[in-house]
Amino acid sequence: MRHMKALGITAVATAAMLLASSCSSSKSGSSGASGSRAKPPKESMLQSLGKGEGALNIIVWAGYAEDGTNDKTVDWVHPFEQQTGCKVNAKVGNTSDEMVTLMKTGQYDGVSASGDATLRLIYGGDVAPVNTSLVPNYATIADFLKVKPWNSVNGQMYGIPHGWGANVLMWNSKTVTTPPTSWSAVFDPNSPYKGKITAYDSPIYIADAALYLEKTKPDLKITNPYALDTTQFNAAVDLLKQMRKNWNRPWAAYTDEVQDFESGATAIGTAWQINANLINGDKKVTVDTAVPAEGATGWSDTWMVSTKAAHPNCMYQWMNWITSASTNSAVAQWFGEAPAQTKACDVAGKEFCDTFHALDSAYAAKISYWTTPTTECLDGRGNKCVDYAQWTQAWTTIKG
Numbered sequence: 001m002r003h004m005k006a007l008g009i010t011a012v013a014t015a016a017m018l019l020a021s022s023c024s025s026s027k028s029g030s031s032g033a034s035g036s037r038a039k040p041p042k043e044s045m046l047q048s049l050g051k052g053e054g055a056l057n058i059i060v061w062a063g064y065a066e067d068g069t070n071d072k073t074v075d076w077v078h079p080f081e082q083q084t085g086c087k088v089n090a091k092v093g094n095t096s097d098e099m100v101t102l103m104k105t106g107q108y109d110g111v112s113a114s115g116d117a118t119l120r121l122i123y124g125g126d127v128a129p130v131n132t133s134l135v136p137n138y139a140t141i142a143d144f145l146k147v148k149p150w151n152s153v154n155g156q157m158y159g160i161p162h163g164w165g166a167n168v169l170m171w172n173s174k175t176v177t178t179p180p181t182s183w184s185a186v187f188d189p190n191s192p193y194k195g196k197i198t199a200y201d202s203p204i205y206i207a208d209a210a211l212y213l214e215k216t217k218p219d220l221k222i223t224n225p226y227a228l229d230t231t232q233f234n235a236a237v238d239l240l241k242q243m244r245k246n247w248n249r250p251w252a253a254y255t256d257e258v259q260d261f262e263s264g265a266t267a268i269g270t271a272w273q274i275n276a277n278l279i280n281g282d283k284k285v286t287v288d289t290a291v292p293a294e295g296a297t298g299w300s301d302t303w304m305v306s307t308k309a310a311h312p313n314c315m316y317q318w319m320n321w322i323t324s325a326s327t328n329s330a331v332a333q334w335f336g337e338a339p340a341q342t343k344a345c346d347v348a349g350k351e352f353c354d355t356f357h358a359l360d361s362a363y364a365a366k367i368s369y370w371t372t373p374t375t376e377c378l379d380g381r382g383n384k385c386v387d388y389a390q391w392t393q394a395w396t397t398i399k400g
Helices: 004-020 077-084 096-103 115-123 138-139 202-217 230-246 252-262 272-283 310-321 325-335 344-348 350-355 388-399
Strands: 055-060 089-092 110-113 160-166 168-172 268-271 287-290 297-306
Touching: 055 310, 077 089, 077 310, 096 110, 110 115, 115 230, 115 297, 138 310, 160 325, 168 272, 168 388, 202 230, 202 297, 202 388, 230 350, 230 388, 252 272, 268 272, 272 287, 297 310, 310 325, 325 344, 344 350
Parallel strands: 055 089, 055 110
Antiparallel strands: 110 297, 160 297, 168 268, 168 287
16 A cells, blocks of 8 residues: 555545535434444453553554555554554454454454444454543544444443545546446446446445435335345345446455456446545556445444453553554555544644545534444334345345
């Protein structure tokens, strides 16, 4: 990866354009945050911070634990090691499913989990409740990221918010000459880009289809793309089955999407902003991005502590370090996301934080953040929704 600043004004202008686009109102960002939910396994919470154990094993999204390997000027791991004595061993998880599997081995102290993994980890007994009083930088993390359906249960935080953003529509501006304003560019079976469309290779992508149907098929009465009853779920699955013939190939690793756009195999599809930044930085092709009229799904990542952590004190020190103003700013600029730490904007600057709406609670509320689907509907309808296990089975069928 490369630091976002190295991409120059083009990336910033692109991001500004996409984040100025309108989004739909989010239901997953508010529903169930404080309401009663089934109790997860009872796990102990660290009560006081002790001396670091000298090591830290973590699972991370690529770009979240830079140690100078990718760019010698980008390194927040070695300063952490020097300050705490905790030697960091970071394992990149390419997908949320991979992260969940790795956490179940008990070999890791923590993980930077997205919302499509967090509830699985919580209810699976793989992560412990977090004592936020032991993480001083938690106090100045944006309030609109705290006590949400994907990082808490019944008011108890199970992690420390890290960064967030939208899943955007990205297209090759030479191939797609008219900027699309709707997700119909990828979800219409008669899309003119047949054979060159990509999708995110994960069961959670079913929510993108549900969000599109929420706006285009109001008779389905979808109010939350992660809370789907059988009829709503089947409609989203059927749409994706129709679309499968139009796909080039779905992507899971960000490098696959970058490669496919740069080779010309893909012309349009869902993306992360970092993917667009990388492609435009390589200058082999030029891509544009936007949040279409129907809105977008998105992510809010959370640092979580393993119930089997061998180095819990180092993990707590890492969570405080990674959410400090300087480090959270560095991560956000490198990755291309909004920082969770409000004071990070004092470091990153007004232009960057305005571009990514880092302090804009109204904007943040409009994103439908990844949240693990459960039988107990996240919109409060009771135990009538399709859970993630069935989403996983359906995704296998969709891909064929």
